Amino acid sequence: MSHNTFGHLFRFTTWGESHGPAIGCVVDGVPPRLALTEADIQPFLDRRRPGQSKFVTQRQEPDQVRILSGVFEGLTTGTPIALHIENTDQRSKDYSEIAERFRPGHADITYELKYGIRDYRGGGRSSARETAMRVAAGAVARKVLGPEVRIRGALVAMGGDWVDPAAWDWAAVEENAFFCPDRAAAVRWEERLLDLRKSGNSVGAVIEVVAEGVPPGLGAPIYGKLDADLAAALMSINAVKGVEIGDGFGAAALTGEENADEMRMNADGTVAYQANHAGGILGGISTGQPIVARFAVKPTSSILTPRASVDRQGQEVEVQTKGRHDPCVGIRAVPVGEAMLAIVLADHLLRHRAQNPDAPSVARLPRN
């Protein structure tokens, strides 16, 4: 992780601004001879795309991905895979005001203080548009992980209103506009978002991502821990302010007795974990249980209410966002979170294989 590159062996580098000619990424370190076409990537992009419902920004972009390298006759070659999306909806005229004024809660002022220059159009590099390339890279990562590893995500809280775990249904996630696994909550959220939309206000959210079928052994002491890399991956998503694994902050309120994930044996020689408070990771290494992580997304900073701010010259001004408005950016973060989880796992799968080629793919005992 540094600059605009993420990962150690499975590694991707993104580039592009919201209103430049295109955005793209280079995915490197992919094993050869994996079947890969644009059709493997496009569905994930479509799922993240703004404009698919009334609750996310009405930017109309087809987000059509092209593979420019690294794939030959439908198979990966082991060389870098360049992915490319043209920016077709660049309404630069909407953004003239924010050239000089810093929107509270946005990166405008920090880019100015750091670089002394910024591409202010649509947020430039700090736009959530960058996350499209994470989703594209995530689709490639899923290929590396193979079909045994299943990665899904859901919105589990919106503005403090949580889903009911007892009502969780993965099928529901694809039925509503919020990736909400609880049908009753989805109804409540819809109402709330319509209100927020009218008032020009916004609201935060919490997303949960889960990976099933992950082999034990991924991750490593001490600064290559799976959960540490996952925390960085999720925290790097725009507007994310918190990350937790398993019981997370809830674990801080438990006793050691309550928190212990006891173990028994299955008949097939695999470990039967009795609970998963740990979220599938112990000592930075996967246990073979589902990896469970949640992250908190702050409310959209672009709101219609005028806010006190300052401009580049140090004058006090008011800033009011006009044009497109997204009452809950957290919704779009669901596919992005899934992608980052896939990317971290793919990277660690390769790293693990390098050092431990004969490690078991399930939690079987005795190991040898």
Added chain:
Amino acid sequence: MSHNTFGHLFRFTTWGESHGPAIGCVVDGVPPRLALTEADIQPFLDRRRPGQSKFVTQRQEPDQVRILSGVFEGLTTGTPIALHIENTDQRSKDYSEIAERFRPGHADITYELKYGIRDYRGGGRSSARETAMRVAAGAVARKVLGPEVRIRGALVAMGGDWVDPAAWDWAAVEENAFFCPDRAAAVRWEERLLDLRKSGNSVGAVIEVVAEGVPPGLGAPIYGKLDADLAAALMSINAVKGVEIGDGFGAAALTGEENADEMRMNADGTVAYQANHAGGILGGISTGQPIVARFAVKPTSSILTPRASVDRQGQEVEVQTKGRHDPCVGIRAVPVGEAMLAIVLADHLLRHRAQNPDAPSVARLPRN
């Protein structure tokens, strides 16, 4: 971040097991001609040291640090600084049972599944003892940051019992055995820990770390974000299950209006932020406000209550921790969290300086 090395320019590598002859680290990338002696590091180690109160493990280690390289006549030379602590209290006899049995909540089973071998004595590499070297490296990082940057930490919740923000007094932190900033909470916690100690149970905790005087501009898009690196740094600490910046998970329950950190100007040309919901970081880059982060530590996994588990041969067994017992490992994590915050900031200070040598050290406008 990978393997046992953390950081990009300011970088440290730790080594050593709980019951090996020594533990150590190599701190690399330190600017030259900084005054540094063991006396600059030892106080931070003493603060973390087990055995200083009745509420942390009774291991008696002087944890005397030695500088073996990189310092000449009391000044850093720009070459790697090797720090070394002998392990003097190695009661290997206590640990014979856990050679074969996996303690629930510990890394025993994941090390076994990954490596097929582990130094089981006292947790080996996964022991919290490794964090002593983080604290030592953190002391060097503070030197790099200079006296303008002030880094402090406190325990803000124990077992779900939170401190009262209104009662916060930094002076209190040094007065009790828990780094607790709320004197009334410290009294409650003492009682609770005595109970847990008797019952052999344990409890989780939340730590808050704060850095004041941090220049704006630290951190960078997109995978070199300050908060992403900080999330990885804190999540890499033993037993940590969650990390948040500023309002963190609380931000997910706010509206955009509530969450906006509005801005006015101070008379001296610096930005007067009206709030700090963002925890001092916007778009992955520091704003010049205090950096505020919290992290959740799960309850100590070593408890006296017997738990169901399995052994290396795949047999079902019971495991009960004997010997030293630490009812709340979160307490010791306070100095470790401070150290990791210092390390992340030192690394990003160098990275920022490399690319932006003329950036301002305070949030002044206009920038130029």
Added chain:
Amino acid sequence: MSHNTFGHLFRFTTWGESHGPAIGCVVDGVPPRLALTEADIQPFLDRRRPGQSKFVTQRQEPDQVRILSGVFEGLTTGTPIALHIENTDQRSKDYSEIAERFRPGHADITYELKYGIRDYRGGGRSSARETAMRVAAGAVARKVLGPEVRIRGALVAMGGDWVDPAAWDWAAVEENAFFCPDRAAAVRWEERLLDLRKSGNSVGAVIEVVAEGVPPGLGAPIYGKLDADLAAALMSINAVKGVEIGDGFGAAALTGEENADEMRMNADGTVAYQANHAGGILGGISTGQPIVARFAVKPTSSILTPRASVDRQGQEVEVQTKGRHDPCVGIRAVPVGEAMLAIVLADHLLRHRAQNPDAPSVARLPRN
């Protein structure tokens, strides 16, 4: 250096195959507010371009570079700069035979053994075409270094025929088709290449690259040495088999007395080095003298003479290259070598500045 990414702070990642739709690179870590347009890059690409003389491959590519990100209103923004060149001359029909047969001296067989698949058209990823992106990134690196640093290169030997150092004239380099600094040698070489062209044979070459105006202090012990990074950079160029700094292999034949670069003082307080056997680098760190490096390029492996080889099925075959033929690939390596030198220096300039912001930009004594 790993995968398809080079550099630590100034860092670039290349992608693309010879006969894919495009090639490109992402240049990351560039300081903000440097003036940069395509016109700053294009001349360097034109200089490297095949087809400009009768002695290099007759591939007709305009190699028109586009900047797709990281530049706003003519200035760098500090975010990643994506550079893009369409592949317009893709005669895929020429390459059907080499799909199955391994050309001796080429990477055909090693890609097959490593990946089990390769884009064989025109060499795919292993084509010298990739070096166009190095040249493009090198143009950006020159911007980072600024006008004080002057980087030039020349062909100093072709097929064992060396230039006369006494006849060296930098102006001559731009006058002939070989980047030859010795006008008499250029005449000899022209004759020789015409012969080789007729016979379908090829010849190796040696290139010298020189950087003047480099500040002292670039590079660092022990595995961040300037000469080590430069060696990797030059050795990574296609067909390079040797790299040397200063007197290089010649130094191995000298005595210590002969090899010493003695020092006196200039009137202005700077060091007057009496010689530069060291090639401007001592202990891995620049002295402030010109950096001088040479690298050896093997003869073009694609020749018209049939050679014994094998195919993918393990059958013995004969291979004869048809179509475009380049009697001395070393010629085109001159601008590539310059680019890699610029890139290494730009990276180390940033790295040096991070750790030593107050180091002098010339070899002045006393230092402070």
Added chain:
Amino acid sequence: MSHNTFGHLFRFTTWGESHGPAIGCVVDGVPPRLALTEADIQPFLDRRRPGQSKFVTQRQEPDQVRILSGVFEGLTTGTPIALHIENTDQRSKDYSEIAERFRPGHADITYELKYGIRDYRGGGRSSARETAMRVAAGAVARKVLGPEVRIRGALVAMGGDWVDPAAWDWAAVEENAFFCPDRAAAVRWEERLLDLRKSGNSVGAVIEVVAEGVPPGLGAPIYGKLDADLAAALMSINAVKGVEIGDGFGAAALTGEENADEMRMNADGTVAYQANHAGGILGGISTGQPIVARFAVKPTSSILTPRASVDRQGQEVEVQTKGRHDPCVGIRAVPVGEAMLAIVLADHLLRHRAQNPDAPSVARLPRN
């Protein structure tokens, strides 16, 4: 490669100065369950050690290595291996003069210009003493490579006097004080070194290192090439000024016909390469042939003849090295070169395995 760390997956970090209390390294990324004790490392250190013949520095150091972590009951555990050597022969009094005066050809002046401070005693960090830790790490790398990979080195030229390839006998290497594979050359060299010793002068050398049994497929395009990493590894050794692979600079004088390594098939389905001009690497990837590299070491800079120089204050002075004198530092570089070759191969073996777990271990066709 950066700072004091080398390698990507198999990675080591060295620390320590010539006259500090100790030197050491941390070897990280080692696969678990390899048998490893000090006895596996010590013989390589003994081979490099000064003081074993009259032709290398008479420093008397036992160079006794200790393993401080990462090995449990004689087996590696997958965690970092700390290696430690006490400095027992620290004659600090010999070095008082060079505190102020810069020795020509040494890193004294570049450390001063970069850092403004240096541990001048015995060269401090820039001392060849650091190479002991490379040799130690190299011994661990050999374990990772396994017994199939055989790595050897020899001195092939001293002061321009080359060995006769026809007289090469690996057995001779261990019989003389120069690692010389040509018994006649060894006799000539002995005479020459006695003369140089008397006159206080010194001489350069060329070392060849060879690895047999290396699987095909190690290395990767474009900036992870095996030869590029090897070039960096060898160039990072003290006093090295040139590196070449296979025919190296000689290849630049060949024609394409001469340089082609033609291929036939062996009866067992492996490729029968007819020559090895390429030194076992094509396109940055190993072919399965022996890896052959040579590097040039400049003459020892510390000579008894007075040389013109300057001091820290910018005064012109004369410098004459007193005390221990090593007429050919190249001799000791033989085991160091072997170690660096082993380290690069071990790193690339792990990297290759991560991406291509099912690649063949010999050059067999058809691959699948």
